[in-house]
Amino acid sequence: MRKVAARSLATLVLLVAGIIDGDQTPLSNSTCPASLALPILNVDEIVDFKNGSISYEGRVYPAGYHRWDDSRNLTLGCVCELPGFKCVRKCCPGSQVLNSLTSNCSLQAPDRAARFPVPALELPEKNLDEEIRNFTRLDQVFYLVESGFLCQGSKYLLEPTKYPEDDFVLDSKGALVTQAAVLEPERYCLDWLDDLETIRVIVCYVEEAQEEPVKIEIKLYPVGMIVSLPFLLATFLVYAIIPELRNVYGMTLMCYVASLLVAYTMLAVVQLITFGDLTCIVLAFVIHFSFLASFFWLNVMCVDIWWTFAGYRSIQGSVRQRERKKFILYSIYAWGCACLLTGICIIMEYAPGIPSNVVRPEFGVEKCWFKTEMAKAYYFYIPMGLTVLCNIILFILTAAKIIQHKKNTAHQLKGTESRRHDDNKQWFNLYLKLFIVMGINWSMEIISWAYKSPEYLWYITDLANTLQGVIIFIIFVWKEKIKRLLIKRFGCKGENFLSRDSTRSAYHSSTSRTCTTSVPLNEKTNSCPEPAAKYKSTNFDDSDGA
Incomplete structure (x- = not known):
């Protein structure tokens, strides 16, 4: 009796705190069968709340945890779906x-x-x-x-x-x-x-029903993720092997891509292969951590480009030292936040003394992911939504700053400052493309989770989500300048692979008004690479993301 009272009190606390969403999709007969529900017989004793929750006989049923039963013409309380309740x-x-x-x-x-x-x-x-x-x-x-x-x-x-x-x-x-x-x-x-x-x-006794056809998403989504994997891997390798791309921008992109690569690999594996409980739980935590890390690394990109155009220079030292310090700080933030949130999941799942009425992840109970929609909200969709919202704000602020720069200081920028400003703007344009695609995709993921019906409307956005690797590859790798850098890295055998004329032509095209590249091409693909020390001189201004 004491346990039941504690559960009811905990549900009431969650309700008052506003954690229970009044617009949650009602449970159906399949998710709240009559055999596991309590009939609410005396409607006069029902206490209604504005957010759709009800209270009956001392127990609170949040919105989505009670439903109308047409066959018996009464309300059913879905007690077994409440957090912490295990029923027999x-x-x-x-x-x-x-x-x-x-x-x-x-x-x-x-x-x-x-x-x-x-x-x-x-x-x-x-x-x-x-x-x-x-x-x-x-x-x-x-x-x-x-x-x-x-x-x-x-x-x-x-x-x-x-x-x-x-x-x-x-x-x-x-x-x-x-x-x-x-x-x-x-x-x-x-x-x-x-x-x-x-x-x-x-x-x-349940009669064997005719086997239902496999849902389209179960067939398509793993295929989409598998298609993305080689593109994610290619993007990571290109930025890893080209020294000119290993600046702060390139390194943050590599971390973002690496996180998605691990997440998609594990997610495709668990959708295609059935595992035992322990393996399933471990994979679920890996997927959770990897996706969270990707959200925070995308957030790092937004923070970094905003920081650059805002004009802050609080980190002291040379360009190389500043970039190293920034990347260390970014790594602590992105990996640290992902570790913290995944650690909270582990604590809530396995730490002794956690009340049974607290929403737990329950990885591996029904699948290699969260068991309940509420757990998905607390441990996954809320952090995702906060990072997406933060990214939107940062991009708006950055765009406003770029417009202000263009109006007020464009005529004053010369030489190196002009190159730096244009180069940073090119990276902003790339990140903007990435964020528009990724931000919309992740926003649609949140919306499709909150409003599941009709499902067919979300097939396109969900499939686009699985193809992020292809989109990232097109934005950041499928470019003429990246091709030239790859030729420079692998195609030169001690002789100039570009003639003076072609280099001079590339220079003129790179400085023309119609080209998006502000840095002369012969500064980046200038004949054969010199000794390794030459690469070490590459700094923030040598970004080749455009």
């Missing part, structure tokens, strides 16, 4: 027990009921999973649903004493594991026989 169905309500002849619920004879009250439900240790064998009563582990709703269709009784294949084990999540199947709580119930000496399990 008790076949019979109140003091009723199972009739040993009919397997239906019935009351004991009055004289017998007075002498032999119905005891609490308990199972022998051999029928309990190792995690819950220390508990003698089922109500110490589970919330016992007494809906009085047995089965819609036919049912049968498990008789392990007669049929060994009927032997079962109740696991810590409330599922009944038999030799033939794993039965979720809505598929079975248990209660005392009328002799009060034996607990019997009734299984609801």
